[in-house]
Amino acid sequence: MGAADKAAIAAGTPGVELMERAGLAVADAVTQRFDVQPVLVLCGPGNNGGDGYVVARLLKARGWPVSVRALGEPATPDAQAMRARWDGETLPLDGALGEALVIDALFGAGLSRALDGAAAHAAALLASRPETVVAIDTPSGLPGDTGQPLGPSFIAGLTVTFHARKPAHVLEPGRSRCGEIVVADIGLGATPSTLFENGPELWRARFPWPSASSHKHQRGRLIVVSGDAWSTGAARLSARAGLRIGAGLVTIYAREEALAANAAHLEAVMLKPYANDLELEQAADQADAAVIGPAAGVTETTLLNVLALARTGAALVLDADAITVFRDDPGELFSVLDRDDVLTPHQGEFERLFPGLLKAAPERITAARRAAAKAGAVVLLKGADTVIAAPDGRCAVNINGSPWLATAGSGDVLAGFIGGLVSQGMDSFEAACAAAWIHAEAAELHGPGLISEDLPGLAPTVLRRLYEER
Template structure:
């Protein structure tokens, strides 16, 4: 499975449930602090460590980590926001394990060190850092943070003010939204999640092949192309055909047995001059598309389709069919004045793949009022009644039943014309082979990101599909 995503509030509730059932809370803190020390020592094995402790649980983790690092022969100094005598509960017990001096936090600002262990505040912080804590956050340098970099709201993934920027962050039981969602994720660096004996339940996960390995398409020895599904992609007019071809070719690379570009009469010549294995079929109006959908498992509409009444009519016709429909780009924008008329037609197995601009045209201020992007996508999926893939550096995929997957397996080089069209084709290609829509979207996003990583700088959208065979081969080899 991918790593679960839980809110700071859900983590507190999970801890309290375990403690109520009889688990000793200090034993859990000891496991957490030990995991912190081992994480830091394994990845940053040299240099003096400056440990910054807050007054609560994170500070307790820091004291235990400091004691453990000292036993690993690391040079450690500890600084605390409050007097050692003012600590209470488990934090006081943890501080008692540290045999060295506990210095006032103010003295950390000028003290020599190689790396800082930020154990001031966790992801539940709800107000900006102030005073010396803020000054330390703004100092810079090499930082490892406990739970979430201090100054970041673990739930909203937003800086509350000055905040630490970590090279690595270690958290517990599962990831927090701030570890994956922007802008918080950019402050976390390498993120590890340690098992400290707190079981958690979640409907949100970090994207990983282990999430969808069990339903990944695998052609049988005696299979043939018609068993692998028929995908059809609706082309725009003669001056805007490339987007549909990008989607169609990506769908074919993803493994769809048959792929057809549905072309308006005026675009047939230009489409025919660029297509080989992808087939071509003319359509003249919504009625033709509705008929064509009867011989398809999946239809893609939207890439460069045109923001016209005809596109809207085409979408409405396709949503009458039994085929699953992927809506992107123009197929979404044509409903910006009447989104409810689209939502009432969508089914749970359909999917829309908007970027934030397209999303706001359909869902208004939802993106500005929900607590974070995971909740944004969840509420949108419930409102629209279909799977929603909300694009970005932190792509979130959500189903109407509340399941959500966050994909950060990507690269900034994917921010280029046509990359979204390739993503649509990959998802639709996996859907055509029978994958459930949510899992197909997650696999498509992961493969798309991996292809982008392999291309790197200078990426153009035409590069992406060429890497798909090697990626799929590797996935089948790793999971077989």
């Protein structure tokens, strides 16, 4: 039983009442999405099974042909009460399951062992037709706190959960096994948490919109460090993204040999030269934020440039090569970071900077939190289930990830979005969250054929929507 359930019961809501509400939410979700057809409800011995008996009773009352198969006798008082209210036949769970719509009420999010026996056999039988499976809370065999199956597990086309999504609903591979996710309100009170679903409601109220009196010097000064002459495109992607997200002034700093390549492609983004790390430090001293790493090169120059930028007042956004260059001595990097800085590693870069941490953690949320605490900075762990963690323990999981972002340069754009928002004074954790969400929304606007050059130009449509909803 979750903390919210316990709090509701302690406040006077009977467990059977919560079970009735949960079953009603599942029955409503089913009738809203499916035509009347035979339904097979698979009930486990715990409270998840109790929810299943409620669903069976309510669907039968609405005229649906319902049959129930049980893994065993109900083992909790609430589940026993709901079994007593079910007036139909209950058969053992064994053999073929037929072609019915299946309600998976065997085990919920609290399962901490692998499925076996009849439950594992049922999961195997249904694996090829997830569109006919509706899971209650989480698909059976999928632990709610990790999203990592411990063995065989059900795969659902629809999952109905209660109160809030659990890690299994947002972290892969669990997210892909849940299908459509419906979060039903069954009257559970708010519970304190530092783990959030990343969406506009998390940061919209503090998004840095300009006022009527704003001018470019007040809207943030962002610098981006270019790579060598043959590796300049990544920095331009970051710079253009920073400008599109609202930064008032964006400047690329490049070595002399890279000036011509950059100048041929820049318009509103400014370009300035620097000769060494000390000149870069002086140039960045008036900047609000700096992006370094995209195609910067894994070289001593990049390492010295990061350390130089860290000596300024600019908040840092470190991506790609600016992360990898510290793989031999991560502590050197951590010693110069602070809570306003942002690291944006993909899984490989994360492993270089935090060796063994992902493997040792039960899931990516814990890994990102531990990394943020160790680095003393915000960590955005990229992936289909991007996780953003702050050193103070706040953590958010992006739930609008887009497959169209699997293209070269998309991470450079994300770094620019983050830098642009941080330069405008947005809290770095919230800036990283907002940037990740806007990044994915922009990708979905385009869809097939997206390349990274498209992303900055798609951002204004997303921003317009956010502005109108503010």
